[in-house]
Amino acid sequence: MTYTPPFRLAHGGRLIDRAFQVPFRFDGRHLRGVRGDTLASAMLANGQMLLGRSFKYHRPRGPLASGAEEPNALFGLGQGGRFEPNQRATTTALIPGMVLSSQNCWPSLDADIGAVNNWLSPMFPAGFYYKTFMQPRPFWKHVFEPIIRRSAGLGRAPKDRDPDMYEQAYGFADVVVVGGGIAGLTAAREAAEQGQRVIVLEQNPVWGGRSPVDHRDGEATIDALLADLRGRDNVTLRRNCMATGLYDHGYLLAREALADHDPDRGIPRQRLWRIRAGQIVTATGALERPLSFACNDVPGVMLASAVRDFISDYGVAPGQRIVVVTNNDDAYRTALTASDAGLDVVAIIDARADASGDLPQAARARNIPILLGTGIAKVKGSRHVEGVALCDQSGDGTISGGLDCDVVAMSGGWSPVVHLWSHCGGKLLWDEGQAMFRPDPARPPLGADGRGNVLAVGAANGDLRCAGDLERPEGATMPVWVMPQHAPYKLRAKMWLDFQNDVKVSDVELAAREGYASVEHTKRYTTLGMATDQGKVSNINGLAVLSKALDQPIPATGTTTFRPPYTPLTLATIAADARGEAFQPLRKTPMHGWHEKHGASWEPVGHWRRPYCYPRAGEDRHDAVNREIKAVRGGVGTLDASTLGKIVVKGPDAGRLMDMLYTNMMSNLAIGKCRYGLMCSENGFLMDDGVVARLSEDTWLCHTTTGGADRIHGHMEDWLQCEWWDWQAYTANLTEQYAQIAVAGPKARDLLERLPGSIDLSADAFSFMTWKEGEIAGILARVYRISFSGELSYEIAVPASRGLELWEKLHEVGSDLDITPYGTEAMHVMRAEKGFIMIGDETDGTIIPQDLGLNWAISKKKTDYIGKRAQSRSHMTDRSRWQLVGLESLDGRVLPDGAYAVDEGRNSNGQLKTQGRVTSSYHSPTLNRPIAMALVRHGPDRMGQVLEFPLPSGEVMKARICDPVFFDKEGSRLNG
Amino acid sequence: MADAIATVTPVEGLGMVMIRADLTRAGNAIAEAAGLAVPEMTRITTDGSRSLGWMSPDELLLVLPGPEISEAISALEQALTGEHALIADVSDARAVFDITGPHAGDVIAKLCPADAAALPPDGLRRTRAAQTAAAFWRIENGFRMIGFRSTADYLGLILRNAAIPGSQLAPN
Amino acid sequence: MLILTCPYCGVQAEETELHPGGEAHLKRVGPEGDDAEFESYLFARRNPKGVHFERWRHAYGCGKWFLAARDTATLQVFGTYSAQTPHPPAEIVAAIRASRPDWQPDWT
Incomplete structure (x- = not known):
């Protein structure tokens, strides 16, 4: 018997339009289909039944199904950035x-070298990998794994950037109906009649599910x-929209294909x-099961429903001489459809008596x-x-006869699609009469109100006659898990459950x-159901076989877990528009554009981008940082400090709250003054630091670290709302309202005095750790005399919209002072030269202020602050906790951070054993030697003692313990 | 090239004042100083060029033309003298976009996990737009969205992305 | 993905608009507490399978912290309520008892 044309029938095909030819290429060959074809129908219409190779044995594979459950007919589709592997034909x-x-074959689909695995198949039993690659152990890494990696994986991943756009959208509905067949549309109408807001999702481009093929009035209905x-x-109908998963509280994800067909x-x-x-x-229908008979994987063996779909929907004859093999009445529809189409139905082999x-x-x-009581041997x-x-179906496979044919249309019964029902906790019950798992209405998934929020209808609920002719009674399905019943090993070793794997x-x-008694273990050991169809075809047959082997009823074995997505979802769709520039919000200060124009090399700090340094032509980053530091220490520099958190705390109880939030006393800070403060978590660890300014009798302004603003604001609100809710205090995170510029260096005052303004900047009038408000260059500003560099320094806060203007003015009037913008790295090095700690460098969530020599910033008078109790726990007061010191490298090299x-x-x-760790380490251009801080x-x-630091290279670096303040210990530079 | 499904327009020059106070106690004083009725929970009251939005049980946002800001803040401070309240100019902390056109709601639906279709005519919804905090309310022929200044570029980009031609949500 | 109704603004917010804050109704132990009390306050957390009270902040919304009574296994939400309460209020208890008749409050 040979597979002969014509493959496209002269008539029929409700989904195709023969007037429009569609050219395409398959492995370099030029072929033609017609409009409305799927890849599978077009290939079959061209007489191409061999569509792929199985994963392990490289056996030839044709299409098994006509829908989303297809395990065999997978292609690499498209080219370049649009290439996608494993697309279901x-x-x-x-x-x-x-x-x-084609996939998983070399050099070609027809002559696939890997098919040698088929001849060697007795050598690849279940668990082959686990058994074979265990010994000798070193072989795994150097021999086995590289070989397996090379041959593993189905299809190849695309390498180029995906040129397409993707998006996401939020939808809201009283009722979402998944499945646009007769059951789904009927349910949608019922909900709509009650005035509900209804969305209907259909995964296919056409409505109707199986009804138009299986129901004599299906299309009209x-x-x-x-x-x-x-x-x-109140109804939205969405085609090409596949519900991929159902999650807690009625959260449903669905993929709508908008331009797949028109890229x-x-x-x-x-x-x-x-x-x-x-x-x-869930009106998701049911999937037909294969029958397990020997060599049921040969191309031409297809699900009975697929055979009639190809005939009815696409006018394609999968073959000319068809044998139907079944355990139920439904498959007879295939025989009738084929006969109507003029094909030769050789026989119907029915396992039932x-x-x-x-x-x-x-x-x-x-x-x-x-032929009743008969099976395929x-x-x-x-x-x-x-x-x-x-x-004989009840026998051992002794051959009783034979038939010539080119297609076997098989039906082992139907399994409701219970994926969505199961994703979110819905339970199944075993329906013995229909040999299927179906949703247990007594144990549905639950919504937020604790009531069931999923209703399965139609075939998805086990009502298999729904899509068919309702008035026609159908005979009972007979469970057939192996054909014939007493098939010997030789035959069972040729009965495929999972066709792809x-x-x-x-x-x-x-x-x-x-x-392997657990179905989940068996799945992983054998790879049953682990193919791209995720067991849609194989699962029930597999667990029935397992149940029999374990001599237990099927419900005792149960199913493996149904996990989203129902069919594969591209990562690009999940990422949606969050790619490229929109991948993540980038927070920009008002001076961002200026930094960009002046060649800033960026450092990400949270979502912010801050200039790390501003390299000039011929400079690397290190050179630039050194130049910036020298410029600040020798003249004047500007730092964009706008990213620092600025949180206002105001109210009659604000002082009280401030005293709880900070380790030091803030309530007694005089109006007009600033104080450096530390914030700890309730378990004592240092979480943030910054300068606090007392703005008025009942108002404080808290500066936080760049990364800390939102977190610290949340922390404040948490304590205020949840613990001290009777305290009268409001907080406001005003970080974004202000641009803040640090002007630092011995010439800082000279520079600022060049700008017209109302603030007396002299050392006598404006002392260190105070703030003043007034006009600078016509802009209302608040100026803080605070310093993180150790230099004379003013931090100027102005409304964000005026920040760039002030920054540019400073650079304009300071050009002859060699005013230099400096970045975060210069700031870091300068603060380390001064021995100032940095949250995130000297702290890591396990460090208390006492570790860092910051006892001076911890109030002895206060009876309480957040973290105080924790800091008196025995581990916190342990004298052997690592403490902050400076380090001098003995050989002049910078210690690794x-x-x-x-x-x-x-x-x-x-x-x-270890006794310390480097927390910050830099080359100091000011001192022209390396400096480091360590715990x-x-x-x-232990001042003066030498510590040893082994490097990954095996070398040992040595460093001497010293005071962590390396520069200007007296603080004389602060006053310029 | 077809038109975008909605017009996304950055709005400049608005003044905004954050008002934190006990709204029950200080509501009348605020209403008088702001020139607008205190909105109900999750609502926004509008009169001419001014709006007063409900942000939280103890927070309102006054939106008004930029030049009126100083006067409005003075009026509020005066009205709330002796009252525990916090008034802050947040005009420069915000980015504002108007999204208009027949499919403006689609743009919101692509970015915000909030049911814009169910928003009352005077509703104000605080939520997120993709990965950034935002709030929106209805204006003529669409919505006004506010976010943070530092992410203005991001917000503008995702709004324009959501409005690309041919991407309306109605099934075709 | 959960949805919880913020009791301060009435918005039915989804989980991405909220920030979780762990167990509710913890009683702060300050400097006067002994080691055992403090350790319990700081580290001992309930992890029940069933009825649980927890803190959530309507972070992408009105900014308020609120409390939720929820079943950790079925994810049923019995109600949300003000954070300014030392114990779940009577109506929350009633809502829990309506679905979980055997459940007993463990506070007095």
Whole structure:
């Protein structure tokens, strides 16, 4: 028997338009389909039944199904950035000029070298990898893993940037109906009639599900329902929209394909819907199961429903001589459809002893031979079905006859699509009569109110006649998990369960014998259901086989967990518009553009971008930092400090709150003065620092670190709202309202005095750690005399909209002073030269102020502050806690940041013991030598001692403990 | 090239005042000083060029033409003398965009996990737009959205992305 | 993904608009507390399978912290309420008892 044309039938095909030819390329060959074809129907219409190779044994594969469950017909689709692997031929619409490539074969689909694995298949049983690559152990890393990595993975990942746009949208509805078949549309109409806001999602481009194919009035019924729904304002119908997963509290994700079929339209290719639904109706239908008979994977063996779909929907004949094999009445529809299309239905092989329903009677009326109590012993043919050997279903596979055919249409019954129901906790029950798991209405997924929020309807609820002719009774399905019932090992080793991953009945039985009693373990051991179809085809058959091998009923075995997405979702769709410039919000100060224009090299600080330094031509970053520091120490520089948090605390109880928030006393800070403060968490650890200014009797302004503003504001509100809610204080995070410029260096005052203004900047009138308000260059400003560089320094806060103006004026009037913008790194080095700590460098969430020699900033008078109690715990007061010191490298090299000082001996893991760690380390251009800060056990008591820091290279660096203030200990420079 | 599904216009020159106070106790004084009725929870009252939005149980946002800001702050401070209150000029802390056109709601729906269609005519919704904090309310033929100044570029970009031609949400 | 109604502004917010804050109704132990009390306050947290009270902040909204009574296993929300309460109020207790008749408050 050979596979012969014509492949496209002369008539029929409700979804195609024969007038429009659609050219496409498959592995370099030029082929043609027609408008409305899927890739699968177009390939079959071209006589191309061989569409892929299985993953493990590289066996030839044709299409098995006609929908989303297809495990075999997977292609690489598109080119360049639009290439996508593992696209299902059965659900991908054919578009003109499409380029398809076959997968998992080399050098070609027809002559695949990997197929040698098929001959070696007895060597690859379940758990092959686990068993084989265990010993010798060193081989794993250097021999086995590289080989496995090279041959593993299905399809290849695209390498180029995806040129398409994607987006997301939020949707809200009282009822979301998933599935646009007869059950879904009927449910939608009922909800709509009650005035509910309804969204209907259909994964396919056409409405109707199976009804138009299986129901004699199907198309008309669907059209009438659609007409009704389209006329309602409270209903939204969305095609090409696949519900991928259901999550807590009615949160449903769905992927809408907008331009998959028209990629150059200039609109987003796909849209991710994030829908909040009061009620979800799953009308997701059912999937047909294969039957497990020997060589059921040969191309030409297809699901019975797929055979009639190809005939009815696309006018494509999967073959000319069809054998139907079934355990139910539904498959008879395939025989009738094929017969209507003029194809030769050789026989219907029915495993049941009796078939007397309307459908079998109709088949008999057409003289289609029906062989009852019969099974397929083996499919003949290797690259294509050539015939079947028959046997008694209740026997051991002894061949009782044979039939020539080129297609086997099989049906092992149907399984409701219960994925969405199960994603969010809905339970299943085993329906013995229909041999299926279906939703247990008593145990639905629950919504926020604790009531069930999912309703399964139609075939998704196990009502299989829904899409069919409702008036026709159908005979009962007979569970058939292995065909024939007593098939010997030789046959069971050729019965495929998972077609893509090559898992056979014998593999699952082996797993059971080896002790894999849990279905989840068996899945991972055998890879059953781990293919791209995620067990849609294989799961139920596999667990039935496992149950039998374990000699327990199917519900005792249960199913593996159903996890989203229902079908694969591209990462680009999940990312949606969050890519490129929109990947993450970039926070920019009012002077951002100036920095950019002046060649700033950026440092990300939270979402902010701050200039790290401003390299000039011929400078690297290190050179630039050194130049900036020298400029500040020798003249004047400006730092954009706008990112510092600025939080106002105001109210009759604000002082009280401030005293709780900071370790030092803030309530007694005089109006007009500033004080450096430390904030700790309730477990004592230093979490933020900054300068506080008392603005008025009842108002304080807290400066926080750049990264800390939102967090500290939240921290303040937390204590105020949840602990001291009777205290009268308000907070306001005004960080973004102000631009802040630090003007630092011995010439800072000279520079500022050049600008017209109302503030007396002289040392006598404006002392260190005070602030003043007034006009500078015509801008209302608040000026703080505070210093993080150790130099004479003014920090000027102006409304954000005036920040750039002031910055530019400063640079204009300071050009002859060699005014230099400096970045965060110069700031870091200068503060380290002064021994000032930096949150995140000297602290890491386990450091208390006492570790850092900051006892002077901890009030002894206050009875309480956040963190005080924790700081008296025994571990916190332990004298052997590592303490802040300075380090001088002995050989003039900069110590690596984070390097550990080793102690004598080894710990219980055999590692060298440690006694300290470098927290900050720089080259100081001011001192022209390396400086470092470190936390060292008993550090402050060990001045002059030398510590050893082993480097990863094996070398050991040495450094001497010293005072952490390296520069201007007296603080004489602060006053310029 | 088709038109964007909505027009996204940056709005400059607005003044904004944050008012934190006990709204029950100080409501009348605020209303008088602001020249607008104190809005109900999650609402915004508008009269001519001024709006007063409900931000939280103890916070209002007065939106007005920039030049009126100093006078408004003085009036509020005076009205709330002796009252525990915090008044702050936040005009420079904000970025403002108007989203207008028949599909303006689609732009909101793509960015905010909030049901814009269900927003009352005088509703104000604080939420997020993609990854940044935002609030929006209705204006003629669309919505006004406020966010933070530092992320103005980001906010403008995601709004324009959400408005690209041909991307309206109605099924086709 | 949870939805919780903020009791301060009535907005039904989704989880991405909220910031979680852990167990509710912790009683602060200050400098006067002994080591055991303080340790319990700082570190001992309930982790029940079932009814639980927790703190949430309507971060992308009105900014208020509020409390929620929730079943950690079924995710049923019994109600949300003001953070300025030392114990769940009577109506929350009633809502819990309506669904979980056997549940007993463990405060007095």
